[in-house]
Amino acid sequence: MEEKDKKERTVIHVEVNEKHYYFGSLAAIYEVFDSKTLGIGYGALRNVGLSPQKPYQNKHCIIRKGVLLTISKKNG
Template structure:
């Protein structure tokens, strides 16, 4: 299996769950004000821990998406 990083965003007010390939992709869709944290602050948080980030607005989790390996045609 090949793994790809994924960012799981849960908006608390609505219960909405969204998935992104990177923090940058998430911030292209949501502002720092909507999420309650700036992009660089989130990256700094994840340098210290792998735990999900949570505040009054949202929960942001970092994980891996498991993908099937591609077959090589020989």
């Protein structure tokens, strides 16, 4: 695959009650879950410095940041 065909997008994986959810941003998480459910507010989660090497975990959830690899759609 050529370099120009690769695309990377941030994906946030949230595990709550053994169920898995995927989001495109931290803000999108809070459209589905509230701070009480997750045990952490939006501002505090932003301050954690979430990264692929540094997930966030508490007794309510696990939140991981990753990269979704895609390729460009070919026309024709």
